[in-house]
Amino acid sequence: MLAELHSLPEDSPRRKPLRDELVETHMPLVVYLARRFSGRNEPMNDLVQVGAIGLLKAIDRFDPSRGLEFSTYATPTILGEIKRHFRDTGWLIHVPRRAQELQTTLNAARADLSQELGRAPTVAELAARIEVDEEAVVEALDAARAYSGVPLDVLAAPGESVPEHPMLGVIDEGFEQVEQRALLRDVITKLPEAEREILLLRFVANKTQTEIAAIVGVSQMQVSRLVARGLKRLRANLGAEEPPPKTPTG
Amino acid sequence: MNQPTERPDGDVVEVRVPADVAYVSTLRLTAAALAARCDLTVDDIEDLRLAVDEASALLLPHAGTGATLDARFELARGNLQVHASVLASDTGEPDRHGFAWTVLGALASSVEVSRDDGRLGITLSKRREAATQ
Numbered sequence: 001m002l003a004e005l006h007s008l009p010e011d012s013p014r015r016k017p018l019r020d021e022l023v024e025t026h027m028p029l030v031v032y033l034a035r036r037f038s039g040r041n042e043p044m045n046d047l048v049q050v051g052a053i054g055l056l057k058a059i060d061r062f063d064p065s066r067g068l069e070f071s072t073y074a075t076p077t078i079l080g081e082i083k084r085h086f087r088d089t090g091w092l093i094h095v096p097r098r099a100q101e102l103q104t105t106l107n108a109a110r111a112d113l114s115q116e117l118g119r120a121p122t123v124a125e126l127a128a129r130i131e132v133d134e135e136a137v138v139e140a141l142d143a144a145r146a147y148s149g150v151p152l153d154v155l156a157a158p159g160e161s162v163p164e165h166p167m168l169g170v171i172d173e174g175f176e177q178v179e180q181r182a183l184l185r186d187v188i189t190k191l192p193e194a195e196r197e198i199l200l201l202r203f204v205a206n207k208t209q210t211e212i213a214a215i216v217g218v219s220q221m222q223v224s225r226l227v228a229r230g231l232k233r234l235r236a237n238l239g240a241e242e243p244p245p246k247t248p249t250g
Numbered sequence: 251m252n253q254p255t256e257r258p259d260g261d262v263v264e265v266r267v268p269a270d271v272a273y274v275s276t277l278r279l280t281a282a283a284l285a286a287r288c289d290l291t292v293d294d295i296e297d298l299r300l301a302v303d304e305a306s307a308l309l310l311p312h313a314g315t316g317a318t319l320d321a322r323f324e325l326a327r328g329n330l331q332v333h334a335s336v337l338a339s340d341t342g343e344p345d346r347h348g349f350a351w352t353v354l355g356a357l358a359s360s361v362e363v364s365r366d367d368g369r370l371g372i373t374l375s376k377r378r379e380a381a382t383q
């Protein structure tokens with residue numbers, strides 16, 4: 001499938017359905033990777049959507065002639081998008097105030113140094129830049145990662161046996177949001193595909209219209225039209241949609 | 251107290267924890283701390299944490315009751331090698347068809363599976379990434 005995609009000319013009408021099919025095939029990998037970060041207090045859906053952007057990039061850039069497995073190629077790209085998302089949005093978790101302040105400084109230094117060095121900085125470089133000791137940097141990095149604090153055994157509900165493959169257990173994403181999200185998800189999945197993709201890129205991944213145009217391969221004007229139309233439809237559908245039946249536990 | 255040595259080359263750290271998912275975070279944190287000492291970049295360290303997770307996830311299903319998960323970290327400047335192993339209760343191999351294996355392969359600079367005296371092991375290394383610009 002990938003080979004076929006890459007053999008098609010840029011403007012072939014076959015590209016879009018082929019691309020969609022590839023995205024669908026590889027979405028489980030995105031979900032798997034996104035779950036690994038779900039302890040960082042970012043909504044799981046956001047992470048999946050950001051990861052999906054990575055997947056799209058990987059599909060477009062993959063060179064089948066290099067003989068690499070696609071999933072091996074795509075994993076770092078997907079993770080890269082997820083990491084970038086955390087870097088860009090900052091970490092929305094509760095950490096002690098001192099660590100939080102350090103966090104802000106650290107994030108700024110991390111971004112600056114990445115720019116200057118052309119690669120991510122080391123802990124020593126970060127420590128030198130913000131004038132704290134390395135341990136504090138490691139600590140702050142740890143504080144930033146609820147990820148590191150999520151015991152893997154939360155993957156199994158209390159009293160349940162650990163799933164056969166511990167990494168494939170299910171994590172919940174915050175009960176109070178589930179219903180709302182379920183409703184929104186229902187409505188979003190009912191949108192025509194092009195509108196759905198573009199709305200997610202625009203509002204979940206916070207891409208500009210120009211960026212979206214580049215990712216999806218249409219003009220910025222077209223993106224603008226699709227955003228407007230998608231929003232309109234979303235509003236209409238949300239208004240019309242009956243709330244899902246209440247579950248006993250809520 | 252001694253001054254810390256400048257270069258970590260050849261230093262070895264061993265950590266032994268119960269073969270239980272609850273202790274994987276200990277290995278992850280140890281790996282991250284040692285990786286900092288090896289001068290890996292923060293992105294490398296993040297990859298390494300995930301890789302250690304995946305390696306543990308691949309090994310734990312094969313651990314016998316009461317077994318330990320042993321990790322041996324070999325430090326070098328710009329490179330950290332992690333050898334994790336469990337005393338296996340079966341003769342099975344880590345599942346190479348799941349995502350865990352894919353992710354491990356994609357994130358580690360090298361991965362090897364070994365079986366030695368009934369111990370099932372995974373050796374992975376993380377080298378410092380090269381600048382991309």
